[in-house]
Amino acid sequence: ARHVEVQVLADGHGGVVHLSHRDCTLQRRYQKLIEEAPAPNLPGNLGAEILDAATRLIGSLDYEGAATCEFLVDAERATYGFLEINARLQVEHPVSEAITGIDVVREQLRIAGGERLSFGQDDVVPRGHAIEARINAERPESDFMPTPGLLEEWAAPIGSDVRVDTACFPGWTIAPYYDSLLAKVVATGADRTQAITRLRHALRHLHVRGVATTARFAHDVLGHSDVVEGRIHTRWLEDVFLEDWTPMEVA
Structure with missing residues (x-):
C-alpha cells in the first residue's frame, strides 16, 4: 500500500x-x-x-x-x-x-x-511538484544508528528552488536524548522529474562534518528507478532498496 x-x-x-x-x-x-x-x-x-x-x-x-x-x-x-x-x-x-x-x-x-x-x-491552485528529504544524524549502513556529537561543519545548499528548514550551525553538539532530525531539504520543480533532480543536486551540496547523516541514503533512494517510476510501497525501503544498497558518504 x-x-x-x-x-x-x-x-x-x-x-x-x-x-x-x-x-x-x-x-x-x-x-x-x-x-x-x-x-x-x-x-x-x-x-x-x-x-x-x-x-x-x-x-x-x-x-x-x-x-x-x-x-x-x-x-x-x-x-x-x-x-x-x-x-x-x-x-x-x-x-x-x-x-x-x-x-x-x-x-x-x-x-x-x-x-x-x-x-x-x-x-488553492497547486502548481508544480515538491519533494522533501529528512536529514537525520544517523548512520544508514549501521542499521541507522544515531550519531550524536559535535557538528564541526555545516553548510546547507542554497537556491531559488531549494528550501532548508534547520537549526544547525557549526559548533552545535547534537545530544543523544532527542529526535535525530537535523534538517528538512525541500526542492520544487515544474514537474516531479525536475523536483527529484533538484533535490538530489541539493543533497550533494549539503556539507556536514563531525556526524554521519542520511543525505547520501536519501540521494540514492531518489535515484532508484522504482522511485522515479512510482513503483513503491510502505515496505519498499526495507524489502527492496536496503537489500542491495551500497552506502557511500556524501555528507
Missing part, C-alpha cells in the same frame, strides 16, 4: 480547506523519510475522492487549526482506507506550502486569534 495524506485547515467559522495531497510512502519502520506533493500516479478520480473525504471528515468534527488526514491507498485497486488524523502541524508541511504558496503556520496563527482563513478552496 501507499501512504497518502491531506493537509487541511479549519477556522471555526465554517471554513474548511485542503491544500492538496501528499505522498509519504517512502518510510523505514513506518517512519517517514521522504515526502512529496502532490501525490503522484493516483488513478482516475481517487485523488479527488481522498481530498473530499478528508475535507468532509474535518468539517464534521467542529475542528479548528491544521490537521492531516492520513490514508492507506491501494493504487492497483483504486481503493483507500482511513488511517488516522494528526491534529497538529507535521514535519512534511513544507511540500504543501511549496505547491500552493500558502503559509500554513501563518494560517494557524490567524485561526488561533479567532480570524477566518485568508483564502478559500477556489484559491
Whole structure:
C-alpha cells in the first residue's frame, strides 16, 4: 500500500480547506523519510475522492487549526482506507506550502486569534511538484544508528528552488536524548522529474562534518528507478532498496 495524506485547515467559522495531497510512502519502520506533493500516479478520480473525504471528515468534527488526514491507498485497486488524523502541524508541511504558496503556520496563527482563513478552496491552485528529504544524524549502513556529537561543519545548499528548514550551525553538539532530525531539504520543480533532480543536486551540496547523516541514503533512494517510476510501497525501503544498497558518504 501507499501512504497518502491531506493537509487541511479549519477556522471555526465554517471554513474548511485542503491544500492538496501528499505522498509519504517512502518510510523505514513506518517512519517517514521522504515526502512529496502532490501525490503522484493516483488513478482516475481517487485523488479527488481522498481530498473530499478528508475535507468532509474535518468539517464534521467542529475542528479548528491544521490537521492531516492520513490514508492507506491501494493504487492497483483504486481503493483507500482511513488511517488516522494528526491534529497538529507535521514535519512534511513544507511540500504543501511549496505547491500552493500558502503559509500554513501563518494560517494557524490567524485561526488561533479567532480570524477566518485568508483564502478559500477556489484559491488553492497547486502548481508544480515538491519533494522533501529528512536529514537525520544517523548512520544508514549501521542499521541507522544515531550519531550524536559535535557538528564541526555545516553548510546547507542554497537556491531559488531549494528550501532548508534547520537549526544547525557549526559548533552545535547534537545530544543523544532527542529526535535525530537535523534538517528538512525541500526542492520544487515544474514537474516531479525536475523536483527529484533538484533535490538530489541539493543533497550533494549539503556539507556536514563531525556526524554521519542520511543525505547520501536519501540521494540514492531518489535515484532508484522504482522511485522515479512510482513503483513503491510502505515496505519498499526495507524489502527492496536496503537489500542491495551500497552506502557511500556524501555528507
